[in-house]
Structures are given as C-alpha cells and as structure tokens.
Amino acid sequence: MINKFLNNNYEEYKVDITSEHINQINDKIKKTNYKRLLIFSILTTVLEVILIIFNDIPVIFKGNGNVFIGKMYLLFHSLILITSSTVLILLRIYKKKRSSKIYNFIAETTVLLGMTCMAFIGALDQITIGQITSYITILIICGIAILIKPPKNYLVYSVPHLIFLYLTFRFQENQNILLDIVVNSTMYYICVLLISKVIYENQVEHIVKNIVLEATNKKLEYISNYDFLTNLFNRRYFEDVIKTKITEDKNYEKKEIAIGVMDIDHFKSVNDKYGHKAGDIVLQEVAKIITENIGDTDLTARWGGEEFIILFADKSIESCETIANKIREEIERNDVLFDNSSICVTASFGLTKFEGNTEKDFSNGFKKADEALYLAKKNGRNRIECLY
DSSP states (O other): OHHHHHTSOOGGGTSOOOHHHHHHHHHHHHHHHHHHHHHHHHHHHHHHHHHIIIIIHHHHHHOOSOHHHHHHHHHHHHHHHHHHHHHHHHHHHTTTOTTSHHHHTHHHHHHHHHHHHHHHHHHHHHHHTSOOHHHHHHHHHHHHHSOOOTTHHHHHHHHHHHHHHHHHHHHOOOHHHHHHHHHHHHHHHHHHHHHHHHHHHHHHHHHHHHHHHHHHHHHHHHHHHBOTTTOSBOHHHHHHHIIIIISSOGGGGGSOEEEEEEEETTHHHHHHHHOHHHHHHHHHHHHHHHHHHSOTTOEEEEEETTEEEEEEESOOHHHHHHHHHHHHHHHHHSOEEETTEEEOOOEEEEEEEEOSSSHHHHHHHHHHHHHHHHHHHHTTSSSEEEEO
C-alpha cells in the first residue's frame, strides 16, 4: 500500500517506508510548495496590478481598443489578483498549521483557479493578438514549479485545458488557426502532465533517499554508541563522554563526581543453569532497573559482560551510595521469570569519588572503583563498598 501511494518500489533502499515517513514526505512537499507559491503569488500580484493599471483600465476608460474585451481582461486579471492575494493571506495564516486540511489543498486550488482564469485570457488573446503564449507559459511554469501528486495533477490541469479548448472552438472562426491552436496547446498540456508527474515522483524519491540516509545514520550511530542487548550506552561511548564532557569541560572541576562499578553476582552460574538466553534477559532487567533509578544528569553504560558502570554527576558520595543501594535492593527483590523458572540475582557495587579533570584522573578513579567492587565481592557480595 505504501509503495502504491508513492508510485514507486523502494525495496532497493533496504528500509521500510512507514506511515510516519509518508507524513514526512507530505510535509516536505508542503514546505516546498509553500516557498514556491509564496514567490509565485508575490510576482503574480505585482504583475497583475501593473497589467490592470497600465493596460486594462486605459482600454476601458480611454477607448483604446475593444471595450468589451478590455472589461473581460480586467475581470480575469482581477480574479487572478484576488486569487494570488488570497493565497498570500492563507500561506501567512497556515504557515505553522501544515496539518490543516485547508493547507493540503492550497497548491491544487491555486493552480486550478489560476489556470482557469488563464484559459479565458488565452481565448481573449486569440481574438486580440492571435497568440496563446501567456496560457502556454503559465501552464509550463505551474507544471514545473508546483508539486501536485498524481492523479490530482490530471484533474488540476485538465479542467482549465478543457475550458480553453471549448472557448477556442466557440470563438475561433479560422479553421487553420483553430487546428493549429488545438494541436499545439494539447501537446503542451500532455507534456505538462508528464513533466509534473515526473517532477513530483523525483522529488518524492529525493526525500525518500534522505529519509533512508537519515535512518542509516541513526542506525550506525546506535551501533556505534549503544549496547544492542541492554540498550544502554557501550563502553566506547562512555569513554568518549568522559573525554569530551568531563576532561574538556572545566566546569566539572567544581562538581562532585562519583564512579560506580557494578557486577552481577555469580552470573556465570545463571548461564550454566538456565542458558545464555536467560542470562540475556537478566542483563536486560538489571539494565532497566539501573536506568529507572539514576538521574537525568547521570550516565550509565554496559562496561562488558555482566559489568556496568555509572557516572554520578554533581552528587555527593553519600547520595550516590543511597542510589546504588536502591538499585542493589531492587535487583535482589525483582526475580526474573524465564521458562516457568524464577531467577534471583544480586549485585555488588564499588563506589569512589572522581577527583581531577583528566583522562588519567578518570583511569585512576575507575581503578579505585574496581578495587572497591573487588572488596565488595570479597566481603560477601550483594553489598556496596566505597573507597575514597
């Protein structure tokens, strides 16, 4: 259904085009049309004012030509002026309301009304100058500049062209000129239908490629920064944060920083008794408990295997110990269910202050936290030990 909507097959991009992507595509199309309609409406408004003041009004009031035809020119130029002015107002009103149903039809309605007026002007041009240049020019400009999704573009351009052909047959008495105008204008009309379809689809394809590129970049970023099993940051990202946000940020010298290293007790026995799948679930549950209990400014990562690390930012060592103890208690209290089995695990913590502002200081801090963890395991596990 998605491919039918896009009129293309995007399996080559190795990404699923979802309804959210469709909304993104529509929004980008609207943004493009907004910019183009804005420019087009401003230019049209200025041009129509000039034509009305310096051409249509003199013909009517000074008698410089056929007065009736002059009134018809004035009528349709005025309608185009009203249309372009109204579009400018609507674009202003709905600039930040692209979800509005009215905004969805501004482009199609503008082109339909504008081209209908130009169809009448094209018929008048045949009477006065014997040409249809203005009608063809606007037809081509709209087909190239305004993005209208097929098959809506067929309706938008067909209605004005049918009106144009009717008026041509109605008022053009010279059969040779009639045939020439019908053939030439219809050829341009068909070309515009094809061009507008191709341009729309190319624009959609360009947007889809950008969506695919963005999705790929996010996927690569995730692979680079996250542990796929626990959805926590990985060791590489954690070390990068230490380097960029702590060792290069002088503000951290004034903050109290603590490092907590946590290890799941007897994790190997869980894998041996219940299997690695059960071990994976245990890791995921423990990671969830850690995430739910640390603060927004804290940072945690899976350091490796069953070991986790927490960077407590701007907290006293006493507060960090309280948080670590809450995590420890929740891990002990929350049994993990797997294949009708209840798996009970505990965790040990090593905690220390982070002193200094260099990578070497962090390395020393981590070493001390690791020593505290070793002490916790030595003293019976399922406990917290602090080294200062």
